[in-house]
Amino acid sequence: MSAWLLLAAWIWPLLLAPFASSTRHGRWLAALGPLPALGATLVVPLGTRIELPWLLLGTQLGLDPLGRTYLLFTALLWLVAGIHAGSAGLGPAAGRFRALFLLAMAGNLWLIVGQDLASFYVGFAIMGLAAYGLVIHEGNARALRAGRVYLAMALLGEVTLFAALVLIASESGTLAPAPQQLATLGPVAIGLLLAGLAVKAGLMPLHLWLPLAHPAAPAAASAVLSATMIKVALLGWLRYLPVGVIALPGWSELLTGIGLLTLALALPIGLMQTEAKTVLAYSSIAKMGLLAALLGAMLAEPTLAEVGVGALALYVVHHALVKGGLFLGVGLRKAGAPAQPLILAGMALLALAMAGAPLTSGAAAKAAVAPLLEHARWPWVVTLVSASVVVTTLLMARLLWLVAGIEARPHPAQGRALVSWGGLVALVVLFPLLVPAPPELKDALLVGVGVVLALLVWRWPGPLRRLAGRVPPGDLLALLGPPWHAVSHAWQRLARLWLALTRPLVARIGEGLTLGPAVADGESALRRWPVAGALWLTLLLLLIGALWRAPVEMATRPMESDPLIESTSEIESTSEIESTSEIESTSEIESTSEIESTSEIESTSEIESTSEIESTSEIESTSEIESTSEIESTSEIESTSEIEATSGSEAMPEVESTPDDPSPQIESMQEAEATPRVEPGSTACDPARPFLLAAPDDAGDLLRLPRCDSEGSTLDAPELSNALVRRVQRWLVALGFDPGPVDGLIGPRTRAAIRAFERDRGAPARGAIDFELLERLTAPTR
Template sequence: MLSDLSSAWLLLAWVWPLLLAVLAPQPRLWWLPPPGALPALLTAVLAPTGLQLDLPWLILGTTLGLDATARLYLLFTALLWLVAGVFAASMHRPAPSGAKTDCWQTGRFNALFLLAMAGHFWLILGLDLISFYVGFAMMGLASYALVVHEGTPEALQAGRVYLIMALLGEVVLFAGLTMIAVQTGSMQPSAHQLTQLDDLTIALVLLGLAVKAGIFPLHLWLPLAHPAAPVAASAVLSGAMIKVALLGWLRFLPVGAVAWPHWGSALVLMGVLTLLFALIVGLTQRDLKVILAYSSISKMGFLLLLLGVLLLEPELAPVGVPALVLYVAHHGLVKGGLFLGVGLRKQAGQGWQPLILAGLACLALAMVAAPLTSGAVAKYVTKPLLTELPATWNWLGPVLILANVATVLLMARLLWLSWQLKSPVTPATASANSHQRGPVIAWSLLTGVILLLPLVLYRPSAWLGDAPGMMAGVALAAAVIWLTRLGLNPLLAAVGRIPPGDLLAAFSLATHRLRLLHMRRADNPANVWRQLQTRLSAQRATPPSHHTKTARTPATAIHEPLTWPVVGALWLSLGAALLLFLLAGQLD
């Protein structure tokens, strides 16, 4: 009886936010997002490892389970969803008496926030291919609405890019998971069965999840979506959702079962490229959330590098897999805390600002693996993966040292811009922003948990981390700041030169120039050139505004004529194809 009750928590963990999503559109239930994560958090804390629940009546048979990896994933993501839910509820708290409020906008955001939460918890607990894919698709499609919630032109553009890339990633992932089912003959393949996979299947699984992870060059959506989304959505997008890619790779690739030298080498190289590219571009950004977005891309590159090492050296898997999951948990909590802290820096009253700046400084130190932080512990446990590599990979050492220094510079830039940012909240408007007390308290508790992690996770020998590398980065950051104050910093010319979306912006510029060239050949060059110059000058002189005819309000932002029908049709088509495929397999 106790075992049945414990197993029921596995179902409740993801069904509960799904049920709350049905009730969320009611204005009086604006407070629903935080309670949605409570069953999952309790399951991660109280349920025994190895718990499993078979649901043969769900879809074509679903298996939920809580192994060691799923427990840690569920623990840190549920905590992050809980704190972000406090921010979401505060953002849509009823307006003061007499003020107007958009009840549809409030209910829509909360419902889709809970729907994304349910999909996320489902794919973590689901041990079979169908559960992972359905939860992944549910989370991805609901996240689109979170990205475009503000309804600004920037949000709508980011939403279009996100939606296109998310659907492409889901189609590729669907094909990869289908081929896994065919080649292994199981919806819950073991590590030994996964050794039968061919190169095409592995490529599809890698590419399908690389979109969500933001791996170069499939990262284009991430630096656009994060700054466009509300802070609660940005926190879970970067802290929780992109991390499911690593969970999928650990479950559906033959990690630790057999060596895959060519795939391992490819992942190491792609990880290094992603790591360095994101750090370099991130240092040229001005927006705080864009800087954090590129920081997330760089860390996902580092995790891809470590995954490649495990494919190269499968005997490291017993140590490497827990190390990767621990690093994911550290980064998810810290990055989510940084996004929420940046939101508070912009929205909270003046009285909270010293506390917020201090918390951001602590989280930034954890991100650069400063001594006595969770970052130091996370880096310590990943060292065996890098020290056991063959001599041909010795060049990784200097590259990672360079990346560490660049990460310190990136976090120093984040803190510098945060320090210079002026809070829009004045004492005169402090009473209208009293609802920020809940988010500040929740964020402070999250920051406190992160600061206590080293004491809980590992022995004192792991607390020092990479002190020499961090000190070198701090010294370099101090020199850069000093040169900047003197007006002698040559790097300032690069700031703002690379827009968010980098490659996408370069592609747009190239196509624009090709159109110019075509028009100049087709008509009088002088007249066409003057017309284009006039049009571009007019666009720069009149930036997009909510009050222009082309602007759309948040309430209508996701109701584009074709967006949701097309999305729904594609999703249902994929589900129907999977259903027919599995039924055909059963009939055989």
């Protein structure tokens, strides 16, 4: 029963959302939302899977090591932020904020526990769209501008991600691809996946929304935006890129370059900001750039994935806890929470951890990712990352300076928020004990240089004071503003000029086409509810009918057949080969019966074909018919109830059908033995003898499935493809099992149908497509 906590992890926040808007009872519902997710990380065993064939395209929920790590820190941060949301004064729209907060939480948790492409996208979309309401909560001009930029970028990222996931499903043949199935992804799918998630990660130049949204949103929303939501980009890359399977040097260099560029530009721009939350936003952009560069190193060297995935997960946990604590600390300062000196001390500890000072979580995280930096393709990468430590220390000093100058607006009921924030700070302090790392002298020196520079700037603030505010939040938007306004102004002038020129002509045409008041107002009848409702209802019924017919047409549409026996005389066989001419040679030979290829083959029968076969050679009726897709006139036609075609498969002994049997037994190339005859202890395999999978409604429609690998060893299962999965789905439909849509995608419903079929046949319910399953499926035709 503990496995069902994976379903409750995201269903529970969804159920709470409608009640969160209540001012009386909904205040603390935001804090209750992540509790099932926290419970799942503690009690659900690794490797647990739940299949929900009725949800979306078939939903799979599961918990792997990476998913458990993400679920743990994500649920923890949503819990602490939910307590802050219940304590803070959010104004008259507090109920709406909490409802959207729970929706965003549900989407975030769903994409973590969801193991299929559809779950990832739907959770991603719910999280992103609900977060828009969190960004514009204040309702002022600043929040609305940030919301417009956020919504435009979010929709751009979601559309790009949707296209990428569709291509991944199409190219891998499944909605839950394994890493090996991602090795064949094309460049378009990889490029769209990187671009779609780069928007959420805030990589330059797609970072425009982040430094605007974080300062505009309340502290609780800023914490989860920066600590959890942008981290799902890395989760998507690790799940749906072939990390550790194949090397992608070109994509590796691109991702590494963009990541390092983001790191190098975000830190100095952050130093010029004049608001604490904007400084933290640019710090998040810089750290995501570093993580992208580290992922790029893993794409270049697949062997790094064994240690690299765990190292990146550890760094993500560190950054999420520290950044969430810093945003919430800023919120506590603004709210005038009690114990302000303790809040400043906690902020200083979190700032040292973010800079990577020795004996902090930052030092442990840097030690974990050090092997990835050592294998960087460019030697100057280590130098750049080391320099970023110094600038990050300066950035954290700038943050503390701005936090100390915040004018508090006292708000009551901050005790619970302060206690939960203190627990988060304590967890960051204890992080090195949980993940010990030896102190590095290099880290201490780099942080020390940053501290010295910060003291010098504090003593002589003139140079930095002149730079402060030079680059506004959303940097590129400020640079693009003047050109955009110029283009917009020119377009408006052109539009006014065009209207001035065309208005007389339009007026003259309108006078000539006037049809009278009754006709001119004819649209009013269409706008009435009975007419409009009837039209909408008709369109809805047509749409339902089209969707209802689509699966049936896909299930019953015959596949294009692969003719295996073709000759210059064109031998046609769906149930029997009928001929209309005689075999003429130097002596005329007439046999006594018909050749029937899919129901019966009688070797002493009369051989009739659709054209005349003229030959000067001897025709023996008891010999084998040998053909390589055409019957040559100089070859011997030998038949002993065996036809050897291009695959070299053997026909089985003749079986006569009875009139009572509505479907004659199929004795054709599909009935040939799929497993090559191999001597005991040998792995030899005959590549000329594939498994021939017929369609359930057309025995001549054969799909060739190689039984041998490149080394000549016998395979246990064929390579998955859309054509193979679609053929299996058609067989399941023909045998009375429901695999869902016959679309060539192996989702939970298809696997459930396979397991039901295997249980019905008394076999272990494995749900896998292998040659043993294919033999069972086609057994009725044998």
